[in-house]
Amino acid sequence: MAFVPGQPVTAVVERIEIQKLFQGENLILGFSIGGGIDQDPGQNPFSEDKADKGIYVTRISPGGPADVAGLRIGDKIMQVNGWDMTMVTHDHARKKLTKKSEHVVRLLVTRKSLEEVVKHSMGRP
Amino acid sequence: MDNDSQYSGYSYKSSHSRSSRKHRDRRDRHRSKSRDSSSRGDKSVTIQTPGEPLLDAESTRGDDRDDNWGETTTVVTGTSEHSISNEDLTRATKDLEDSTPLQCKRFVGPVLGGCLSFFALITPLAFLILPQVLWRDDLDTCGTPCEGLYVSLAFKLLVLLISSWALFLRPPRATLPRFFVFRCLLMVLVFLFVASYWLFYGVRVLEPREKDYRGIVEYAASLVDALLFIQYLALVLLEVRHLQPAFCLKVVRSADGASKFYNVGHLSIQRAAVWVLDRYYSDFPVYNPALLNLPKSILSKKMTGFKVYSLDENTTNNSTGQSRAMIAAAARRRDNSHNEYYYEEAEMERRIRKRKARLVVAVEEAFTHIKRLHKDEATSSPKHPREEMDPREAAQAIFAPMARAMQKYLRTTRQQAFHSMESIISHLQFCITHNMTPKAFLERYLTPGPTMQYQQQTGGGRQWTLVSEEPVTSALRQGLVFSLRRLDFSLVVTVTPLPFLRLGEEFIDPKSHKFVMRLQSETSV
Numbered sequence: 001m002a003f004v005p006g007q008p009v010t011a012v013v014e015r016i017e018i019q020k021l022f023q024g025e026n027l028i029l030g031f032s033i034g035g036g037i038d039q040d041p042g043q044n045p046f047s048e049d050k051a052d053k054g055i056y057v058t059r060i061s062p063g064g065p066a067d068v069a070g071l072r073i074g075d076k077i078m079q080v081n082g083w084d085m086t087m088v089t090h091d092h093a094r095k096k097l098t099k100k101s102e103h104v105v106r107l108l109v110t111r112k113s114l115e116e117v118v119k120h121s122m123g124r125p
Numbered sequence: 126m127d128n129d130s131q132y133s134g135y136s137y138k139s140s141h142s143r144s145s146r147k148h149r150d151r152r153d154r155h156r157s158k159s160r161d162s163s164s165r166g167d168k169s170v171t172i173q174t175p176g177e178p179l180l181d182a183e184s185t186r187g188d189d190r191d192d193n194w195g196e197t198t199t200v201v202t203g204t205s206e207h208s209i210s211n212e213d214l215t216r217a218t219k220d221l222e223d224s225t226p227l228q229c230k231r232f233v234g235p236v237l238g239g240c241l242s243f244f245a246l247i248t249p250l251a252f253l254i255l256p257q258v259l260w261r262d263d264l265d266t267c268g269t270p271c272e273g274l275y276v277s278l279a280f281k282l283l284v285l286l287i288s289s290w291a292l293f294l295r296p297p298r299a300t301l302p303r304f305f306v307f308r309c310l311l312m313v314l315v316f317l318f319v320a321s322y323w324l325f326y327g328v329r330v331l332e333p334r335e336k337d338y339r340g341i342v343e344y345a346a347s348l349v350d351a352l353l354f355i356q357y358l359a360l361v362l363l364e365v366r367h368l369q370p371a372f373c374l375k376v377v378r379s380a381d382g383a384s385k386f387y388n389v390g391h392l393s394i395q396r397a398a399v400w401v402l403d404r405y406y407s408d409f410p411v412y413n414p415a416l417l418n419l420p421k422s423i424l425s426k427k428m429t430g431f432k433v434y435s436l437d438e439n440t441t442n443n444s445t446g447q448s449r450a451m452i453a454a455a456a457r458r459r460d461n462s463h464n465e466y467y468y469e470e471a472e473m474e475r476r477i478r479k480r481k482a483r484l485v486v487a488v489e490e491a492f493t494h495i496k497r498l499h500k501d502e503a504t505s506s507p508k509h510p511r512e513e514m515d516p517r518e519a520a521q522a523i524f525a526p527m528a529r530a531m532q533k534y535l536r537t538t539r540q541q542a543f544h545s546m547e548s549i550i551s552h553l554q555f556c557i558t559h560n561m562t563p564k565a566f567l568e569r570y571l572t573p574g575p576t577m578q579y580q581q582q583t584g585g586g587r588q589w590t591l592v593s594e595e596p597v598t599s600a601l602r603q604g605l606v607f608s609l610r611r612l613d614f615s616l617v618v619t620v621t622p623l624p625f626l627r628l629g630e631e632f633i634d635p636k637s638h639k640f641v642m643r644l645q646s647e648t649s650v
Binding site: 029033039040059061090094097098 | 648
């Protein structure tokens with residue numbers, strides 16, 4: 001998933017739809033994010049390329065909406081409801097995920113294993 | 126109201142002895158001229174504008190001002206031309222007290238001190254000379270050691286002389302209501318010293334006609350040493366002790382609330398008062414009584430209160446009950462005077478800004494009319510003969526276009542009492558001479574300056590009254606309050622001690638300044 005600056009990014013993504021859950025007054029999704037263009041990318045344990053400043057999933061609460069929808073720890077989030085997440089600040093990503101007016105978030109996520117799956121399936125026939 | 130006291134009211138007591146005489150004569154002449162012209166001014170037409178009696182009372186001081194510059198002005202008197210108005214009466218009484226002769230009390234202190242120090246300086250010389258004069262032949266000759274002592278004596282006396290001149294021969298700047306304790310102490314000390322030395326000298330040297338001249342010279346040298354030490358003591362007590370700040374004084378002017386904070390050292394109340402007044406003249410904006418009150422039009426609404434009629438038979442508790450009821454009723458009634466005040470303030474702001482803009486433009490344009498003539502341009506072609514003017518004429522030439530705008534601005538900001546046409550022209554002349562820009566010229570009129578700036582108009586010494594519940598020679602301490610009163614306002618001074626500072630230390634190794642990027646922040650959504 002290394003990206004060359006200036007070139008369009010290509011990745012194999014999975015579409016995940018998460019229904020927000022009401023917990024008291026708040027709408028929660030059940031996972032934690034890390035990363036962003038204002039953060040230190042070297043600290044990211046999940047990224048392949050340590051210069052990648054994208055948004056990654058760092059923790060999933062078991063049994064929560066994200067877990068149920070199929071989000072895995074270490075996923076990189078590419079889009080949220082159509083909004084780009086590859087070049088945003090941490091706070092911007094948080095805002096786009098926690099909009100009170102939206103009860104469903106549709107994420108495009110990518111992970112290493114997806115590429116291998118595609119390669120496998122392309123290699124077979 | 127007899128509050129035309131701002132600048133006509135400052136009494137003309139000066140604080141200098143010799144130079145004051147010149148000032149006083151000049152001022153006497155000036156004052157009598159003003160008295161005549163103002164009495165002439167009192168006879169003109171009156172148009173009284175409500176709510177501004179103070180303002181127009183000032184404009185009766187026509188002095189040197191030609192009232193027709195810019196536009197015709199209106200002058201107010203309270204009464205007809207054949208009676209003496211209240212203002213005239215107060216002015217007359219003030220002039221009376223101004224014309225009292227210079228108080229002798231002021232000179233007692235310095236003269237006494239001067240005599241004492243002269244006497245003290247002469248004494249060692251007298252000690253040396255008297256034996257030579259009286260019984261020269263009986264004296265033991267004393268060679269080199271005495272001459273050494275002569276030299277040291279001479280130099281010590283010279284040092285004493287110079288330092289006395291530097292420290293003590295300054296004209297006093299204020300007369301204090303009570304004795305200045307330290308100064309009295311020192312004078313007494315000097316007197317005792319010198320007297321005891323003379324006593325000893327008289328008994329032990331003059332009587333038995335002492336022959337040991339060297340002993341006498343050493344005795345004189347010891348006196349000079351003692352005098353030097355007393356002078357050191359004087360230096361410490363009078364000049365040095367109060368330098369380290371110990372108290373914070375808050376000075377508030379009672380008339381309009383202008384306040385300042387000052388740090389002073391250990392002083393007595395009267396000395397602190399003099400110190401505060403020194404600072405007052407250069408820090409506080411000038412007192413302008415015309416700017417003080419809410420216009421009567423706003424306040425008068427409150428005057429029409431309710432009338433309370435009591436229907437009770439007994440009249441015991443009537444007065445308190447009635448007044449309380451009136452106050453309660455007035456409080457309950459919805460009054461919009463704050464509204465009017467707000468709009469009036471906004472209107473006034475707008476008017477001032479408009480006039481200021483006109484003034485600035487007029488002055489800028491006026492300054493473009495003249496140009497400084499340099500030496501090499503002096504011989505210009507005969508086709509364009511230029512009339513050379515000195516600064517005064519130049520100032521008068523460019524004053525005309527800006528006069529009207531200036532006068533309107535001064536009226537709007539209620540400053541016209543402080544600036545007469547003459548003073549404006551001389552300021553203009555001053556600015557032209559020193560190559561100042563229009564903005565520099567206007568600086569004096571756009572912001573109210575410290576009181577010191579307006580001194581020349583009235584000149585002379587100032588009479589202040591120190592009002593205090595403690596004796597004025599006691600030292601400053603926490604919680605003390607005293608006030609300095611003038612005729613129409615007073616300065617209230619509150620004393621608080623400066624806090625004790627506990628200073629700690631923290632050492633930072635310059636190599637310890639290291640930075641990292643912020644950790645990945647994790648937000649749960």
